[in-house]
Amino acid sequence: MAREEVLQRALLAALICLGAATLGARADLVQVGGSSGWGLGINYPLWAEQNPVYVGDVLFFVFPPAIHTVFALPNNQSLTACDFSNSTNLSQPNNSNVAPGLVGVNVPVSAPGPDYYACEVDGHCLDGMKVAINVLPGPRPVLAPAPAPGAGIAAGPSGA
């Protein structure tokens, strides 16, 4: 094998590995509540229905820290009752990529199944500031590229 060819093959192999690694590492930063963020008056059940979350994604809670908090609750009953026993306070900000006056918390999701989050301030949870997120097994599917115009029309054998 010529030296050139060896190099070319090695480069190709490296590119394939890189591509595979990039695909495998596909993870989204999912802002909870979309552009509305974490607050009152947001339809979280609808948001959760429309925004699937996959293992490997990172949930991103954005909120004004003097007004709201983020707690992880242990189960659906505690979410329904807004019972904060055995909950975990996740309100310590660790993503500073937010607008002034807001804080951001990144919560990586590493296991499939439902996760429960709510604001523990005053009656906010009972007012609907809570969300059940059913984390789907990863990896997040990569969107297929849009078919080229006309693709599929001229797929049959021509002139047959």
Ligand SMILES: *[C@@H]1O[C@H](CO)[C@@H](O)[C@H](O)[C@H]1NC(C)=O
């Ligand atoms: C959580 O509890 C609510 C209220 O009881 C119920 O409607 C819902 O189906 C439950 N969700 C799950 C995932 O069990």
Ligand SMILES: *[C@@H]1O[C@H](CO)[C@@H](O)[C@H](O)[C@H]1NC(C)=O
């Ligand atoms: C909190 O944890 C304790 C100990 O595991 C358990 O007995 C109790 O039922 C839990 N409470 C709730 C609301 O989950």
Ligand SMILES: *[C@@H]1O[C@H](CO)[C@@H](O)[C@H](O)[C@H]1NC(C)=O
């Ligand atoms: C950010 O904070 C959340 C909530 O406490 C935690 O789950 C996560 O591991 C933290 N991330 C980093 C990079 O510290």
Ligand SMILES: *[C@@H]1O[C@H](CO)[C@@H](O)[C@H](O)[C@H]1NC(C)=O
């Ligand atoms: C939750 O954590 C935040 C940020 O560290 C803190 O300001 C708040 O007082 C905590 N809330 C409770 C009820 O511990």
